[in-house]
Amino acid sequence: MRSEFQYRRPASIDEAVAMKADLGTTAMYWAGGTDMVLHWMRSIHSPELCIDITRIEGLRGIEIDRDSIRIGAMTSLDELDRSADRHCLLNTLSDITKLMCTPQTRTIATVGGNLCNASPAADLSPAFVAMNADAVLAGPKGRRRVRMEEFFLGVNKTSLSGGELLEEIRIPLNPDLKVVASYRRIDRTVVDIALVNASSCISVDSDGVINGCGIALGAVAPVILRVSDAETLLLGLSVRELGRDREELQKVEELSAIAAKPISDVRASAEYRRQMVKVMVRRTLQDCAIQLKA
């Protein structure tokens, strides 16, 4: 473990990305520090420079407009928790935060830190993938948008490169559709990370016909998996069918289990995890149906 590192506190995104671009992998952004401190203590990372992004204007906060929900990367899990009454998708995200860490840790841990840490078992990532969210990355050459499922490249690996910083997450909204989402996880204790998790997001038109569907799985591969072939099966169905034992739903469960690439470890066998994928996906879809009062 390196016992010393330099500390800088840039005032703007441009200043932060320039610092990081200069020093490359020996410099790291510091958000809440809840993952970083652990990694540092376990010698997973030994940064020469910590770039504290906690005071940068504009990286925090949640805004909703007609077409999207914007969540600044430095928004704390606690702030996200308190946004439940602003939109039903935020209500789902708020429920997820209640499963994470402890109340104290949630006041400093950030949404961006959770995504950039890129743990395959992280709780927020599957929900953002299912919600069709984009990650907005700021770099020395400007900004680019990456679909959330493409943001994760492996365990603790993201598509951030060349000094880039995660600026915000954008969840698209369609004012003509009603949208709901759900997240479920299997864990051994409340402070455990997920053994298996899944999230679904469903949009319906005014006749209750499913017009958009996102299904994402976590903790069953090195990255969050999106099950696009299963999503397609649900398009055009009436939302009322989601609560019933339809052939399409069984197929969705099977396709999800096939997509999963779980491992066996001390916490659970691969076979158990694969079976639980089916259960988690089914429950998230049923939750969506209940929210839509199908």
Ligand SMILES: Cc1cc2nc3c(=O)[nH]c(=O)nc-3n(C[C@H](O)[C@H](O)[C@H](O)COP(=O)(O)OP(=O)(O)OC[C@H]3O[C@@H](n4cnc5c(N)ncnc54)[C@H](O)[C@@H]3O)c2cc1C
């Ligand atoms: C006791 C405890 C329990 C936990 N329980 C859970 C749990 O149940 N579920 C769960 O999902 N997580 C859990 N975590 C993990 C952790 O709290 C989250 O991942 C947290 O959201 C990380 O945010 P942070 O702001 O502290 O990130 P940091 O530790 O500051 O950063 C994490 C990584 O992301 C990088 N980074 C941070 N922000 C940015 C940015 N905007 N742009 C580019 N790179 C960035 C950092 O350089 C670092 O590599 C737990 C952690 C602890 C300590």
